[in-house]
Amino acid sequence: MSSSPPTAAVGFEYAPAPESRAIVDLRASYGLFINGEFVDGQGPSFKSISPATEEVLAEVSAADAADVDTAVRAARRAYNGTWSRLAPAERGKYLFRIARIIQERSRELAVLESLDNGKPIRESRDVDVPLMAAHFFYYAGWADKLAYAGYGPDPKPLGVAAQVIPWNFPLLMLAWKIAPALAAGNTVVLKPAETTPLTALLFAEVCQQADLPPGVVNIINGAGNTGRALVEHPDIDKIAFTGSTEVGRQIAISAAGTRKKLTLELGGKAANIIFDDAPIDQAVEGIVNGIFFNQGHVCCAGSRLLVQESVAEEVNSSLRRRLKTLRVGDPLDKNTDVGAINSAEQLARIRELSAIGEEEGAVRWSPPCDLPDRGFWFPPTIFTEVSPAHRIARDEIFGPVLSVLTFRTPDEAVAKANNTPYGLSAGIWSDKGSRILAIASRLRAGVVWANTFNRFDPSSPFGGYKESGYGREGGRHGLAAYLAGVEEE
Amino acid sequence: MSSRLDVRKTYKLYIGGKFPRSESGRSYVVTDTKGEFLANASRASRKDARDAVVAARGAFSGWSGATAYNRGQVLYRVAEVMEGRAEQFATEVSAGEGLRLTQARGVVAAAIDRWVWYAGWTDKLSQVVGGTNPVAGPYFDFSIPEPTGVVAILAPQDSSLLGLVSVLAPALAGGNVVVAVSSKRRPLPAITLAEAFATSDVPGGVVNLLTGGAAEIGPWLAEHADVNAIDLTGTVGGSDGAEGADAELARDLEAKAAGTLKRVRRPSVGSPDWAAEPGLSRMTAFLETKTVWHPIGV
Numbered sequence: 151m152s153s154s155p156p157t158a159a160v161g162f163e164y165a166p167a168p169e170s171r172a173i174v175d176l177r178a179s180y181g182l183f184i185n186g187e188f189v190d191g192q193g194p195s196f197k198s199i200s201p202a203t204e205e206v207l208a209e210v211s212a213a214d215a216a217d218v219d220t221a222v223r224a225a226r227r228a229y230n231g232t233w234s235r236l237a238p239a240e241r242g243k244y245l246f247r248i249a250r251i252i253q254e255r256s257r258e259l260a261v262l263e264s265l266d267n268g269k270p271i272r273e274s275r276d277v278d279v280p281l282m283a284a285h286f287f288y289y290a291g292w293a294d295k296l297a298y299a300g301y302g303p304d305p306k307p308l309g310v311a312a313q314v315i316p317w318n319f320p321l322l323m324l325a326w327k328i329a330p331a332l333a334a335g336n337t338v339v340l341k342p343a344e345t346t347p348l349t350a351l352l353f354a355e356v357c358q359q360a361d362l363p364p365g366v367v368n369i370i371n372g373a374g375n376t377g378r379a380l381v382e383h384p385d386i387d388k389i390a391f392t393g394s395t396e397v398g399r400q401i402a403i404s405a406a407g408t409r410k411k412l413t414l415e416l417g418g419k420a421a422n423i424i425f426d427d428a429p430i431d432q433a434v435e436g437i438v439n440g441i442f443f444n445q446g447h448v449c450c451a452g453s454r455l456l457v458q459e460s461v462a463e464e465v466n467s468s469l470r471r472r473l474k475t476l477r478v479g480d481p482l483d484k485n486t487d488v489g490a491i492n493s494a495e496q497l498a499r500i501r502e503l504s505a506i507g508e509e510e511g512a513v514r515w516s517p518p519c520d521l522p523d524r525g526f527w528f529p530p531t532i533f534t535e536v537s538p539a540h541r542i543a544r545d546e547i548f549g550p551v552l553s554v555l556t557f558r559t560p561d562e563a564v565a566k567a568n569n570t571p572y573g574l575s576a577g578i579w580s581d582k583g584s585r586i587l588a589i590a591s592r593l594r595a596g597v598v599w600a601n602t603f604n605r606f607d608p609s610s611p612f613g614g615y616k617e618s619g620y621g622r623e624g625g626r627h628g629l630a631a632y633l634a635g636v637e638e639e
Numbered sequence: 640m641s642s643r644l645d646v647r648k649t650y651k652l653y654i655g656g657k658f659p660r661s662e663s664g665r666s667y668v669v670t671d672t673k674g675e676f677l678a679n680a681s682r683a684s685r686k687d688a689r690d691a692v693v694a695a696r697g698a699f700s701g702w703s704g705a706t707a708y709n710r711g712q713v714l715y716r717v718a719e720v721m722e723g724r725a726e727q728f729a730t731e732v733s734a735g736e737g738l739r740l741t742q743a744r745g746v747v748a749a750a751i752d753r754w755v756w757y758a759g760w761t762d763k764l765s766q767v768v769g770g771t772n773p774v775a776g777p778y779f780d781f782s783i784p785e786p787t788g789v790v791a792i793l794a795p796q797d798s799s800l801l802g803l804v805s806v807l808a809p810a811l812a813g814g815n816v817v818v819a820v821s822s823k824r825r826p827l828p829a830i831t832l833a834e835a836f837a838t839s840d841v842p843g844g845v846v847n848l849l850t851g852g853a854a855e856i857g858p859w860l861a862e863h864a865d866v867n868a869i870d871l872t873g874t875v876g877g878s879d880g881a882e883g884a885d886a887e888l889a890r891d892l893e894a895k896a897a898g899t900l901k902r903v904r905r906p907s908v909g910s911p912d913w914a915a916e917p918g919l920s921r922m923t924a925f926l927e928t929k930t931v932w933h934p935i936g937v
Contacts, residue, residue, distance in 0.1 A: 284775065300767070395900070402897030407890025409908075414900065571899075590931050591785075600933040607774035611782050611928050616867065617900045622928050625772055627782065637904065637920055 164477070167484040169271045174262045179209040180347065182217060182371060183354035185224035186364025191217050193372055198347055201268035202481050202490040202525040210347045212372035218339075218379040221368040225310040225337040226385055228365025233337050234307060236363075242293030245332060247360040249286035252279065252353075259352060263321055264481040266348040268490030268526070269444050271482050274321075281606055282325040285624075288608035289329035292629060296334065299629050306634040307335030308411055309387035312380045314401075316393045317343035317492050318447040318548075322606075324350055326623045327390050328367060329608075334632035336388065337366045341380055343393075344373040345493045378404075386410060390631060392449070395546075395572075395617050413621025413631040415449065415613055417546040418574030421567035422452030422603065423589065425560075426460045428579035432601065434468045437552070440577060440603040442476065442488055442530050446550040447496070449618075450575035452603050454543060455554045456563050462556045466534060473530050474517040488550060491526040500528050500549035507533050507542035512553070538569055546572070560585065564592045573615030577603045596622070650680045650826070652687055652850060653833030655694030656843020662686045667851075669827060672737030680826045683849035685859045688818065691847035692863055695789045695816040698844030703786045703814040707762035714761065714812060716839040718754035724835065725751070728828055732800050735825035749914055750804040757808040760922065764813065768923060777935045784926040786814035787902055791860035793853040793873030793892075798913045799825035803832065805913050806872055807846060809921035818847045818860060820873060826850035854888050861895035868902035868925050875906045 180198075181190040193212030200207055213221065233241070252259065259282075260274040269278070296305045311331045315323040320342055331338050342350040350369050357367050370376060374397075381389045381401050388411045391401050395416040405412045422440050424433050440452025457465045481489035491497040508514050512533040521527035528549055536543050536553040543553050557563040567576055576595040578586050590598045596614045599605060606612065611627040613619060621631045630636045650669075651658040660666075663684035669677045681687075702710070721728065725747050733743035769783040790810045795802030799822040810817050821829035833848045849856060853873045861869055874889040889906050896903050904924045 399897055399900060402900060403894045406893035406897060407886065409905075416900070586933065590929075594788075596927060596929060598929065598931045600931060602778065602932055602934050605774070605776070605778060605932050607772065607776070607780065610772040610774050610780050610932070611930050613928065615787075615927050615929075619900065620902050625782065626770070627928050637924060 164485045166480070168480060169261055169264075169482045169484060171261055171265060171482060173258045174265065176208055179211070180351050180371075181211045182213050182221070183351060183367070183369040184217070184221045185228075185368065186358065186362075188351075188354070191371060193217065193376065196344060196373075198266055198345065200265050200525070201345075201492050202522070204524050207266060208348060210371050213370035213376050215379045217370060218376065218383060221339045221370050222310060222380075222383050222385050224365035225339050225368050228363055229309055229337040232363040233366050234335055238294035238296065238335070241335065242290045242333065244360055244362055245286050245290030245293060245329060248356060248362070249283050249290060251356045251359050252283040252286060255356065256280070256283065259321060259349060261482065262352055263349050264489070266346050267317065267320060268481050268492050270486040270489045271484055272486065273444060278319055278322045281608070282321045285322075285325040285329045285608040289333035292330075293333040296629065296633070299626050301630060301633050301636055305334075308632060308634050309336060310385065311336045311338045311388040311390060311632065312383065312386040313338055313340040313390045314377045314381065314393065315340065315342055317346040318444060318449070320346040321349045321353065323392050324353060326392075330623070330628045331390070331632045332366065334629055336632050339368045339370060339380060339386070341370050341372065341377050344371065347371045381405070388632065389413075391415070395619075398619055411631070411637075414619035415621070415623060416617065416619040418449045418451070418572045418614065418618050419454055419544065419546050419570045420450055420452050420575040420577065420595065421454045421456050421593075422577035423456045423563050423567060423579065424458060424461065424465055425578070425580040425582075425585065426458040427581045428461070429581060430461065430464055430468060433579040434465065434472050436577065436579060436601070436603045437469060438472055438476070441552045442550050443604050445488055445491055445528070447492060447548055448604065450597060450604065452575075452577050453547060453551070453553060455552055456566055457554060457556050458563070459556045459558050466554065469532065470515065470517070473532070476517065476530050478519055478527065478529060479522060488530060491528050491549060494526055496548065497526040497528060500547055500551060503542055503545060503547045504531060504551055507536070507540065507553070510540045510542070512536045512540055512542060538566055544570065560589060564589060568594045571617040574618035575599065648678070650678050650830045650850065652681050652683055653830065653836070653846070653848040654687065654691045655697070655847065656837060658833070658837075662690070669735075669824070671734040677734055678827060680830070680850045683820070683851040683856055685856070687849055688856050688859045689863070691818040691849060692789060692860070692865055694844035694847055695818050696865055698842055699788060699816045701842055702816055702845045707765065710812065710814065711758045711761035713840045714754055714758035714808065717835055717841065718751045718758065720835040720839040721747070721751045721754065721832070724831065727831055728800060731827045731831060735799050735827055736797075746801050750801045753801065753804050753917070754808055756917070757812040760812050764922060764926075768919070768926065769928070772930070774932075779933050779935055780930065782928050782930045784813065784923075785929050787925045787927055788815065788867035789865060790815045790817050790868045790870065790925050791863070791866045792817055792819040792870040793857055794819050794821050794829070795872050795911070795913070796822045796824070796853070796876040797910070800828035800832070801913045803829055805917060806870055806921065809917065810870070810925045811846065813922050813926050815925050816845050818866070819849065820853050820856050820860075821848060821850045822873070823852050857888065857892050858895055861892040861901070862898060864899050866901060868904070869896050870904040870924070871906050872904070872911075
């Protein structure tokens with residue numbers, strides 16, 4: 151696939167610089183990974199396509215309820231038979247091994263991730279996969295140090311964890327789920343999103359290469375029905391879900407009255423606050439990274455820009471100038487900044503909310519941008535003159551769409567930032583340290599980036615306030631989700 | 640035999656630092672374990688619960704924004720004031736729980752000591768459960784605990800004072816504000832405790848105490864969009880219903896709470912030992928972890 155550079159307005163021409171996809175050995179069909187083996191699912195099969203070209207990458211069979219049950223049983227057997235009996239140091243060594251294999255096969259993982267997801271290779275290569283390896287490396291070290299984690303002298307695993315992850319960071323979310331679960335001594339059944347099943351199956355190969363005991367990691371594919379069958383299975387002890395707030399609510403309802411432990415990482419509508427003393431050029435880079443990173447398919451995206459009135463014009467014009475240099479196109483091109491929207495369904499939602507933005511009176515702007523004919527594409531978009539009541543200021547768009555609001559005083563900035571049922575992340579840009587600390591403490595959000603945005607690290611706890619969910623992933627805090635007795639006396 | 644007529648106490652609700660009757664005008668009879676009349680208690684309604692949430696929300700920024708040292712002193716002050724009224728608490732606990740007065744005095748002493756224990760936690764929690772994160776890059780990154788917000792607490796049905804203090808104090812120590820529903824059949828110590836709050840520098844609205852039924856008021860609190868968390872401890876032993884009614888109430892409230900993704904503390908498996916040292920879990924249940932990143936550079 152070739153996409154013409156959209157940036158003629160600025161006058162830079164780039165030769166195509168595609169990353170070779172030869173490193174990926176795509177099979178025609180894929181199934182499930184249960185008890186250490188690849189098996190066919192008994193549910194209906196579905197196609198995984200490249201969102202950049204709509205090319206069918208592979209056929210994938212879905213797990214039906216019986217397959218889910220088989221996977222849970224395999225995980226239970228592995229939990230009882232091997233994993234919970236293994237010396238913790240040995241458990242850790244498996245995870246170290248996995249981390250190393252991920253590093254060795256990093257390019258292959260990155261290319262397949264970009265193919266299946268549509269994200270730029272620059273991001274999958276430099277962010278997703280290195281962070282994935284780092285997560286396994288980090289939690290590997292915890293496996294034999296749990297007694298020092300602050301959860302009692304002899305913390306125990308929960309058992310079998312059901313894990314359901316989204317399509318925006320398939321490998322990274324897999325790592326966030328599997329690494330701490332295994333380090334704490336649990337076994338897992340993980341369901342990737344139905345639009346991005348392929349890299350999880352490549353990870354299954356990594357588990358085989360690491361000689362991970364069968365059943366410790368099981369991967370099942372399918373859509374919502376498969377996910378529901380998994381989280382409602384009576385023999386799981388833990389549910390970890392990352393995805394939409396709506397589905398999170400349904401899962402929380404289904405877990406009510408059970409002893410299943412539940413952690414949820416859900417939607418967001420983060421405020422990115424620019425004060426008038428902020429270094430504007432840096433802030434503009436942070437704004438761009440905040441909302442256009444990964445096509446804005448980021449739960450913690452800085453989707454609501456709050457700019458102090460006195461610098462609003464300057465920020466707006468710098469931002470527009472910067473957007474004109476963003477290169478939208480082939481995810482495998484090393485110069486691409488913004489890749490493809492993950493699915494037709496998501497594209498429709500972004501279009502719908504953007505249309506509502508215009509109807510409600512906000513002013514829409516995108517840089518001149520030639521989008522490829524095939525595939526799912528949406529140009530980087532800015533809405534100005536947005537009021538806090540507009541849908542585009544309240545609803546999570548989950549796309550490359552920024553809503554710009556203004557404020558006059560710090561109090562107003564905080565009030566507007568917190569005026570949302572979500573509370574996942576926020577950004578602050580200011581040169582004044584005391585102001586940053588004061589505002590950070592008043593924002594009701596789980597992650598606050600000051601003079602930066604969208605930074606992640608395995609040692610750094612991540613998760614939301616309010617309707618962005620509960621529980622933390624990353625760091626010492628991330629272990630609590632996978633240890634027994636943390637909630638009890 | 641004295642010829643002087645006793646001045647009886649009227650037990651009302653505690654909302655926003657004031658002692659209103661239920662807006663519903665309802666009350667119910669509270670008896671001792673032998674069925675003898677003790678007092679009429681206000682039977683709180685949905686409207687009372689909503690008023691209490693408004694009061695609590697109004698008090699949140701002040702209480703959560705107070706220094707940890709200050710919160711510790713205020714909670715310690717609750718212990719001081721309780722100590723001076725220990726005999727009154729002991730009488731109420733004895734009558735309500737059917738304990739001998741000497742046993743009841745022991746329970747009151749434990750309840751007072753529990754405030755002291757939690758008072759000492761306020762300015763240590765952050766260091767124990769927070770910290771800096773050694774990220775792989777030029778950033779200073781730290782995580783600190785912050786209060787979840789408005790916490791609805793269905794207090795234990797059995798342990799009307801020590802149990803109540805054991806669920807209130809940890810939420811307050813972390814900087815949360817509370818709307819609590821007392822034990823239904825043993826509500827009197829809760830209101831006397833409210834009198835201790837009212838005279839011990841706890842700002843109005845920080846703790847709100849309702850007397851009445853967890854099964855009646857619980858659903859409104861579980862559904863309320865401005866309540867951030869709910870503690871279901873009091874669903875056990877209080878529904879006065881058939882077999883399994885407690886579990887059904889807990890399940891129903893947890894499902895309702897899921898509507899706004901409240902943090903839910905499920906009832907304990909088995910009967911909690913309120914006399915044991917509590918541990919951190921009742922504090923951490925109502926804390927959020929906030930992580931802040933800042934670049935390092937010259």
